[in-house]
Amino acid sequence: MDDLIAAAAAVRLNAxxxxxxxxxxxxxxxxxxxxxxxxxVENVxxxxxxxxxxxxxxxxxxAGARDIAEVAVIADSPSPVPPCGGCRQKLAEFAAPDVRVVLASVSGQRSETxxxxxxxxxxAAGHMDAR
Structure with a gap:
């Protein structure tokens, strides 16, 4: 997971x-x-x-992939920041319920969920099944 946090930290600098x-x-x-x-990426x-x-x-x-196995999110916040509600639903679209999500702060704090x-x-897609 350290490599994912490092990748998230590196790309964060381009925000x-x-x-x-x-x-x-x-x-x-x-x-x-x-x-x-x-x-x-914010917008005016x-x-x-x-x-x-x-x-x-x-x-x-x-890139043609569809299955998330692990996730890391990092921000410069007092404590690890969770994804917003919309992103939680987006993650649920491509990740199984038990997929590990590590939240981190740039100061080194981590939280796992x-x-x-x-x-x-x-x-979920099953909610749309016709009966």
């Missing part, structure tokens, strides 16, 4: 956050071992930006 000043980096490992990273029509987790997921999907605990009762 475009001129409005909030809050840079976030995310990295995920796919089931086949590839690593994809993303950073938040704030809050119409892109979250770091969404950027990492988009890179993964663009899983997709299930980030989004209990997640909306």
């Amino acid at each position: 475009h956050a001129p409005y909030s000043g809050f840079k976030v980096g995310a990295a995920l490992r796919t089931a086949d071992g590839r690593v994809f990273a993303g950073c938040n 029509a704030y809050p119409e930006g892109t979250c770091a987790e969404a950027g990492a997921i988009a890179a993964m999907v663009a 899983c997709v299930r605990d980030l989004l209990p009762g997640a909306f």
Whole structure:
């Protein structure tokens, strides 16, 4: 997991956050071992930006992968910052409920959880099955 946190920390430095000043980096490992990273990208029509987790997921999907095996998120915050609600649902789209998610701060604090605990009762494809 240290390599994912390092990848998230490195991409965090590229974040475009001129409005909030809050840079976030995310990295995920796919089931086949590839690593994809993303950073938040703000927009003058704030809050119409892109979250770091969404950027990492988009890179993964663009490369043809679909299965998240691990996730790391890092920010310069007093304590490890969790993904927003929308990103929790995005993670749940591509990760099993027990996939490990490590949240980190640039000061070295870490917290570990899983997709299930980030989004209990997640909306899933099965909810759309016709009866």
